Amino acid sequence: MKAQLVLGALFGLLVGGGALAGELNVLSAGAVEPGLVDAAELFRNKTGHHVHIRFATAPAIRQRMSADETADVVLAPPAVLDDLVKAGKVAPQDRVRVGRVGVGVAVRNGAPVPDVSTTDTLKRAVLEAETLVYNQASTGNYVEGLLRRLGLAEELQGRTKRYPDGDAVMHHLLAGRGREVGFGAITEILLYKDKGLRFVGPLPADVQNYTTYAAVLVPAAANSAGGKEFLLFLQGAEAKSAFASRGIE
Secondary structure (H helix, E strand, O other): OHHHHHHHHHHHHHHHHOOOOOEEEEEEEHHHHHHHHHHHHHHHHHHOOEEEEEEEOHHHHHHHHHOOOOOOEEEEOHHHHHHHHHOOOOOOOOOEEEEEEEEEEEEEOOOOOOOOOOHHHHHHHHHHOOEEEEEOOHHHHHHHHHHHHOOOOOOOOOOEEEEOOHHHHHHHHHHOOOOEEEEEEHHHHHOOOOOOEEEEEEOOHHHOOEEEEEEEEOOOOOOHHHHHHHHHHHOOHHHHHHHHOOOOO
16 A cells, blocks of 8 residues: 555656656856746746756867766757757757847946947947957857957957956956956846946947857756756746846847
8 A cells, every 4th residue: 555655646746747856957058147047946946856057168068068078958059059969969859049148348347438339439449448358258259250350359469368258257357457348248247247347238239249049958868857848948938037037038
């Protein structure tokens, strides 16, 4: 009788919740951190699955997965996911679009605030800056290309400082001095808005760049059922609202 009660309880859990609650491992790009953390908490409250998230830059995600790092779900830009599909590291189907993030400009509180409302004023702000700071990931690569297209790269030689990720960029700005201007994913800048950084504004519309992020299941996922459930949740209204409230369009 006791065994029957246990089996009955397990059956009820499986039917009611889709799967037994467990830990779900997610490897994600850092630009979507604020929205993903909120969405993961909503998912935990709804299903009981604890979502353990490791954040990394897009290039680092490619490297870590290629080195056989384990995860149930990977969240990254489509170009990174395409490479991982070719390498057989993530599933080619059921890709879930999470949203897109634009590039913004930041300075520390108390520093001169540049005008970045137009491309011309942005160019002036860049040329007047003592140091430009941006990352070595997707956002920073775009900024590097933009400065080159605007014909500013040569003049700025020796005045740029790059870091592996957005977090390091923000910490540099917080500890900096003089006329330093930083670039980063808008979501990452906003995380430091109450910690001493000022979000100056997005790049002008004619030179703005959005990085799109999507989530996929890892074929060798230890928690495949939980991963599928999480991807389904990310398509719903609750998750979309969580991302949108954090500036992820």
